[in-house]
Amino acid sequence: MTEVMRYDLDRDTDEICADMVPADGGRYVESTDFDRVTAERDGLQLLLNQRDEQVESLEQQREAELRNGQDMQQRLTAADERWDExxxxxxxxxxxxxxxxxxxxxxxxxxxxxxxxxxxxLELCDAAPTSTERSNKDYAIEHAEYMAKSADDVLGKFQAYGLALLAVDEGGDDGEGELLENIDSARGDLQESLVDLRSMVYEFRKRSAKTR
Known part of the structure; x- marks a missing residue:
């Protein structure tokens, strides 16, 4: 975050027209600095709120995909029962x-x-699932697990990104360049994990569609 100049009042002058003098531990800041810092803080908070919503959305998506995997497991169990019958x-x-x-x-x-x-x-034969080595359901269940692991990775990368943003917000000007580099690195890792998750979702849906 950019530097904010702080001031104190010069008590040696008349109180009505007291001068503002620079002071590291001053209690006053210029209104323009105050407005700018407030806007930066609000912008960071808005970004964090958006990321929280994305995390919640990913959690809901992950839970939905896990439920789909459980449903397919139940269908596989039913298929095994038909074979036994x-x-x-x-x-x-x-x-x-x-x-x-x-x-x-x-x-x-x-x-x-x-x-x-x-x-x-003959009716049992018609109802029995036909498969060779592995069915589409088997592959869909396998990719559901890959997708869940990828979603966990996205959540971890997002948390790292949020911590990098907070470090800049709380760190002031000390090491600002390094902190900004950390944000860029965390953002890149998050984007890569999102690409991987999209790929896993695509593979799962492709195989899931073949089971219907």
């Missing part, structure tokens, strides 16, 4: 001697099954 149904096939039938020109026995049982198994 299908396996259980297939294992209930009639294969005891009582149901065995000999067919002409077939040296292997056949087993009678009720039509409703066959229809039930």
């Amino acid at each position: 299908l396996v259980s149904a297939v294992r209930s096939i009639n294969r005891s001697p009582h149901y065995m039938v000999k067919a002409i020109d077939d040296d292997q026995p056949q087993y009678r099954q009720r039509k409703e049982w066959i229809d039930w198994v």
Whole structure:
């Protein structure tokens, strides 16, 4: 923050027309200096308020994405249950001697099954999820975790940026150049982390859309 000149009243002069004399520990400042410093302070406070709103928005976004990840985990659990039901149904096939039938020109026995049982198994097959190695849901859940970690990184970088701003506000002119460099560095780190977060959100949404 730029320098503010301080003054005291010269008590040796008439009180009505007392002169203002520069003093390091003076109790008075010129109105222009006071207005300028007040505007700088209000500007910094406004910036901090905006950053607080951004942090809150990021927190809400992070919580929403985590809920999406939890929802997908529930759907994966339901898919696993359907697979278990299908396996259980297939294992209930009639294969005891009582149901065995000999067919002409077939040296292997056949087993009678009720039509409703066959229809039930086929319905389970239709409801069972189809996948190869990893499903789109698996990838979406994985990227939801990446996205949450990236959001945590953004919050940490934003806090560092806010502390750098406060250091300038409270530090006066001492080491002002270094403090301003710290602000630029913290701002750059924050911008990079925001770019990473946008990338993680894009990857998550791309894979999440394929699960619907």
